[in-house]
Amino acid sequence: MNSVIDEDTLLVLDDLFGNPQYLSELLPPFRSQVASVQSGLEQAIHKLDLKAVIFHAHSLKSSSAQLGALRVSGCCQLIETLGYRAEWADLDMALGNLKAEAARAVLELSELEVTRRAA
Numbered sequence: 618m619n620s621v622i623d624e625d626t627l628l629v630l631d632d633l634f635g636n637p638q639y640l641s642e643l644l645p646p647f648r649s650q651v652a653s654v655q656s657g658l659e660q661a662i663h664k665l666d667l668k669a670v671i672f673h674a675h676s677l678k679s680s681s682a683q684l685g686a687l688r689v690s691g692c693c694q695l696i697e698t699l700g701y702r703a704e705w706a707d708l709d710m711a712l713g714n715l716k717a718e719a720a721r722a723v724l725e726l727s728e729l730e731v732t733r734r735a736a
Contacts, residue, residue, distance in 0.1 A: 621721045622729070626685030640730035647684055647726070650677060651719045655712070658696065662708050670700035670708065686722035689715065 631637055654677040661669035678693035692715035699708050 620725065621686065621688055621718065622725050623685035623687050626683070626687070627729075630685070637733045637736070638730075640726060640733060643684060644723075644726050644730050647680060648723055650680060651689075651723060654693075655716055655719065658712050658715070662705070662712065665705065667700050667703055671697050674700060681719075681722065684722075684726065686719070686726070688718040689722050692718050 630639060654673045657673040658670060660666075661673060674693045674696035678690050678697065681687075681689035681693065692711065696708065696711045696715060699711055
């Protein structure tokens with residue numbers, strides 16, 4: 618299986634934090650944010666609330682990129698763009714892609730966190 622987390626980003630974080638166990642601190646809030654944003658996007662799409670779609674997608678876009686979850690960030694970028702264009706027909710599919718990529722990213726980050734904690 619190919620990694621869904623960008624290794625170069627993790628190397629930068631390793632250097633920045635100086636301790637590979639930083640994932641133990643960063644992963645729980647990221648996991649919560651993913652769940653919150655997905656819920657917020659579902660509600661915003663259901664209510665046809667463009668501002669909320671854009672807000673939620675934008676908020677996860679940067680934090681996922683900072684952890685190396687670049688596919689998640691890309692999904693958020695697409696959702697944000699679709700929100701600006703009011704392309705409602707494509708938003709449900711984009712949200713489904715976000716959920717799948719976010720689940721992969723959280724799983725991989727969780728596995729990395731456990732591995733690093735045990736080291």
